[in-house]
Amino acid sequence: MRFKRCKSCTFIKFYFLVILVAAVTLRFFPNYAGVVNTAVMVGIPVLLLRKSPEELGFKNFLSGLKWGIGASAVILPVYTLLCGLATGYRQVEVEELLNLALFYLSVAISEEVFFRGYLYSEMENEPFLPFISKANFVSSFLFATAHSLIYYDPSMFKVFFPSLVMGWLFERSRSIGAPIIFHWLSDIVHRFASC
Known part of the structure; x- marks a missing residue:
């Protein structure tokens, strides 16, 4: 018996x-998890599936920049204030901040390429709820399910x-940059204020 090939x-x-x-590397090889997970999440659509940068959303850079910075400027200060008041703020050294910024940039690129650039584009898009396709x-x-399973933590x-916001930004800007x-x-x- 043969199975039909399906997208x-x-x-x-x-x-x-x-x-x-991701679950195995984070658990058993945490020092290499960032590199391995980035390679897998970017490698699958780029190397295995041969998706072009445009197919993954690398286009409309000015729109992506405008929407990404604009949404961050509106949403993140409110989040920081509310969570900081609820739980306090964490201190981070300047050197640690640079390392965190580079690490989180690689996380953002790899996760957005895989989840928004690849997975999102594999689905038929139609209205679902107001403002949410x-x-x-x-x-x-x-x-969200992947984060819960990878970190063995349902609260993840x-x-x-925030993923809904990222998807909304992807749709509005027509760019993976946002x-x-x-x-x-x-x-x-x-990292500084979490609730």
Whole structure:
């Protein structure tokens, strides 16, 4: 008996491969997890599937920059203030900040390329809820589920909500740049004030 070849089957296989690799590397090889996970999340769409930069959303750079910085300027100060008041702020040295900024940039690029640039584009997009498309909702659900499974922590599902913002930015700007910028700055801010 042969199975039909389907687009979604490949997408599901790669999704679970990313979860498996990330969970194993974070647990057993944490010093190499960043490099390995970035290579897998970017390598699957670029090297294995031969997606072009444009297919992954690397276009409309000025729009992406405008939307990414604009949304970050509106949302992140409110988040920082509310969470900082609730839980306090963490101190970070200047040298550590540079390392964190570079690390979180690689995380933002790799996760956005895989979840927004690749997975999102594999789904048929149609309206679902006001301001939320079906592709945004499903890719955000998969993003949050992956974080929960990778970190062995159900509370990590909370990334579903910022993921909806990143998907919305991707749709509005028509650029992967907007969600990368917002994701990157969100991770940095979350390091200082998290709730």
